[in-house]
Amino acid sequence: MALSIPPTPLRGRRARPGVVRSVGVVLLLVWTLLPVLWALDLSLQTGAQAASKPAHYLPPTPQLANYARLLFGDGDIAESVRQSSVNIVIECVAATVVTVVLATLAAYAFARMTFRGRNALFYLALATMAFPAYTTLIPLYRIMTGLGLVNTYTGIVLVYVSGFLPLATWILHSYLSSLPISLEEAGTMDGANRMQVLWHVVLPLALPGVVSTALITFLSAWGQFLFPLVLSTDMSTEPLTVMISSLLGRHTVPVNLLSAAGMLAIAVPAVLALFLNRYIVNGLLAGSVK
Amino acid sequence: MKLFATAARRRRGVLALGLAAGLVAVASGCSNSAAVSDKTSGVTINVVESAEAPPKAMLDQFTKQTGITVKWTNVDWDSLQTKITAAATAKTYFADVTDVDWSRVGQFAKLGWFYDMSDYVDVDKLKADLPQLNSFTADGKVVGLPGDAMFMVTTVNTKMFAEAGITKMPTTIDEYTQDLKTVKAKGVVQYPLNIPFAAAEGLSTYWYETTGAFGGSVLTDKDEPAFTSPDSAGYKAAEWMIQAVKDGLVSPGEINTTDSQGQQNLMATGKVASTFSDYAGNVGTLYNVKDTSTVTGQVKYIPTPTSGGEPKNLDNPDGMGIPVTAKYPKAAAKFIEWYTSAAVQEKFAGLGSADQLYSTFSLPAHLTAVEALANGDKLDQGATLKQMFQNSTAPIFPGGAPTWYSSLSKAVYTNLHAAAAGSETADQAIKKIASTAKQLASGS
Structure with missing residues (x-):
């Protein structure tokens, strides 16, 4: 027989730090990785694509010409x-x-x-x-x-x-x-x-x-x-x-x-x-x- | 046993003392160790510039003529300024020829970091054909010769203006502003004007040019602020620039746009219809180049609209000078004389053979060279540029840039940026800039 344990105030309190931690980790990752991803995105674009507004969040036609x-x-x-x-x-x-x-x-x-x-x-x-x-x-x-x-x-x-x-x-x-x-x-x-x-x-x-x-x-x-x-x-x-x-x-x-x-x-x-x-x-x- | 230990300790002490003395000797003997030579042949000079090297064919020609070999190194402009400062402060050789930007002329002259070019070249003879020579003169010294003829101009996308029904180009600031409002109202483009409001040098120069258009200059002859009164040109220019943001003529996103970004990403891609303070030569080197532009054939130079006076185009040139730590100053002078000569610059700009073309070269510093290019149909809108160059260019600071220019510029761009972002008013920005300028001028 499965026991169903009702959520207790204690469990609720324990869950919160986990959520906060996850949000914190996500924010930290976005903060640190976004500039790198942005640079990667630009590096795969042509000059005209990189200069366009609004910006391309993904390279429209990814190409390695800049690296080459x-x-x-x-x-x-x-x-x-x-x-x-x-x-x-x-x-x-x-x-x-x-x-x-x-x-x-x-x-x-x-x-x-x-x-x-x-x-x-x-x-x-x-x-x-x-x-x-x-x-x-x-x-x-x-x-x-x-x-x-x-x-x-x-x-x-x-x-x-x-x-x-x-x-x-x-x-x-x-x-x-x-x-x-x-x-x-x-x-x-x-x-x-x-x-x-x-x-x-x-x-x-x-x-x-x-x-x-x-x-x-x-x-x-x-x-x-x-x-x-x-x-x-x-x-x-x-x-x-x-x-x-x-x-x-x-x-x-x-x-x-x-x-x-x-x-x-x-x-x-x-x-x-x-x-x-x-x-x-x-x-x-x-x-x-x- | 103890005797040996004492002797060993003594030896270590002597060794340590010797090492310390050696280090002190090295450190103290490190004044400019480069031996200065008057040789003008059979030597290699280091040219460190913020530009790609000129065509090999041209440098080879110079070597053949003079026996001087040129080793050219390209360093980005900001980093080069750091190198110049570090080498001059450490009294250390790093180049025989390097960049002299107009904004650092006062500082270089005052601190004696560069040789006076008039000791090597007959500058009086050059004056008539080199209108921007004044921008390189301070405290009676000519610290460099202009390497190109950069000056500020107004550019207009005539196709966009025509779509808004404007065929007669504006000649006054009021007409210009009204035309931009019309372009916006007709829906040709949402934000018709490019003002690079990022907190960077380009914003300062934009304000100087606009101030000139309003009929004044930023500093008085005594280097005091000339923009504190609401009636002054500088005050009106700042107000006009900030009002353009409020009126929706300038995109709010431009608070993060530098001058080159605005020219490349907005003007060259048809996102704006005009740049009030653009660079001479941009039509040929940027807007009419298919790889970098979607508006080829559409952008024209117009005489800078003014508040009523004669059009004024302020100089913004880079020059070449000889640091006092150079190893071969005479050979360096020969190179500068050659590089800045009208005959060579004509070839750089397209009047020579294909292998003499210097693709990133903007505009010759000599009037005769610009005229030759215009006559030879080798310069986009050459006749217009020549006329502006001959009749309306002027130094930003008639007495040369003050030694404290970089601090002034920082105050200008940070406060105008803040005003554009809405965190202070134009009046507050002007007051803060004036306060800094007064403090700098008084030497406190």
């Missing part, structure tokens, strides 16, 4: 897209590798070693995250000029590393601090030195944290505009994010082409975020629960 022009066209645009895509990958991968290596060493030192001024140095490094980018732009530009590193991969990567190192160190410090120290002590008892303990004991355990840090660094580097804009002086080092802006004419805005270029630029971070989002969340929450 950007990727396979004969002119300067396709060449620039190809070169700047290579540039952005090189710069982001190099910045990520260097940042993660340095951050791991720094985080381990701050988490496990005892030395004078440890906390002061750690918080000083973190404090640099509060500086707006514009405050360091000119000094960094002058330093890079002095070192002859303007318009080089090295210069751009070094600036990225200096910018992302504090956050990466913080994430890994939180992660390493949460690991049991007894395993490292066991390694030391077995005769391993600091670097051996770090390499053979700590890093395997901290791998999820390292992956999170690498992802967050890579995504942050991918989204950079101001620093590479100033530090790149031609197509040899200009990343895709900067190159896209040059599609704007002085008195014309090719929205369909710009939208297609935008979609290409977000493709890599979107795939990473989609498939590896748990690492990103882990990284951002590292150390929040002990």
Whole structure:
């Protein structure tokens, strides 16, 4: 016999948060995804369709001509897209590798070693995250000029590393601090030195944290505009994010082409975020629960 | 053992000190490290502009003539302004030739960020044929030469006007307004006038042009606001623009439309019948181009309607200048002289061979070149444009744009945008703009 349970005030109250949550999630999704979908819609339209009013909420005759022009066209645009895509990958991968290596060493030192001024140095490094980018732009530009590193991969990567190192160190410090120290002590008892303990004991355990840090660094580097804009002086080092802006004419805005270029630029971070989002969340929450 | 530890610590200390000293030396020694060279042959100069590169055939010709190779980089206008500012502030080389927009002339001259072109080129000789040279002169310095002849004009879709029974083009603001009302009343188009009310630079320039049409200018010779009185041209221009929204002559959606969007998405697609402050050259480069327009052959330039005086078309040109951090200033000057010459610009605009045509080039800066194009039938409505260029163009600020221009412009476009959106009246907008202008002019 089926029991019918009449709704109680309590059940009613429980149901409400679910509805509110669902509405909230839908609103959030609309808020975040609508601009991307709008750009996708425009990228599949011709110039005339994109300019028409009222706007087309779906492309009337979907076509990939804008993508083809950007990727396979004969002119300067396709060449620039190809070169700047290579540039952005090189710069982001190099910045990520260097940042993660340095951050791991720094985080381990701050988490496990005892030395004078440890906390002061750690918080000083973190404090640099509060500086707006514009405050360091000119000094960094002058330093890079002095070192002859303007318009080089090295210069751009070094600036990225200096910018992302504090956050990466913080994430890994939180992660390493949460690991049991007894395993490292066991390694030391077995005769391993600091670097051996770090390499053979700590890093395997901290791998999820390292992956999170690498992802967050890579995504942050991918989204950079101001620093590479100033530090790149031609197509040899200009990343895709900067190159896209040059599609704007002085008195014309090719929205369909710009939208297609935008979609290409977000493709890599979107795939990473989609498939590896748990690492990103882990990284951002590292150390929040002990 | 302790001795070794102390020695190791000392070594580390020395190493750290050395590293710090090195960094300080690098940082302090980073003033303009580019060596300046007077070479005018056998060098490569960097030209960074917000435009596609000119035809290869033309650049090759320049290299053959001078021995100077040109490396051209295209950066969008806004980003280029950031690069110019960053490089100048950091006293760092980034280009030998770059953009000098009319709106930044006062700032560049005052801060000494660009070489005085009169040190390299005989500017007095050019004056008669380059009407817009005044827009690049401030504090007695010529910080650039005009690279094109951009100025503001009024465009009308004559087919739409004809459908409303209007065949005689308006010459006064009153006639123009009445004609737009007629176009609307006859149902030819719901919103006949394009005013780009988005909070952006294009809105400011629209107001300057309208102010000129009402017979005045925005600032006095002493850079004080000339638009505070309800009788002033600037005040009337702002009122006219806001009233056009209230009267339904301008679409309410235009509060989010920039100047280029209005021209491309409204004027070029027949959604509006007129743009009071349009760009010279747009008929040829936008409205008569089948790929970008549905109104080919319909849009004409008309002498800017006024409140009674002579028609006035305000300059809005981009120029080319030499940053003081350039490596090859003399070679850069040779390039600018070549690029801005009448002979080269005629070829860019269509009087040369097909491989010399610069498709995105708007209008030559030289009167003689515009005349040659008009005579050669290579310029849409060339005769009209030439007449306007010769007789009615004028700088927006006769004494050059003030150093604080960007702050003034921001106050102009944010307040006129707010007035169009209905959150303040035209009077309130004008008062706020005036307050900002007074504050800026006083240097506080």
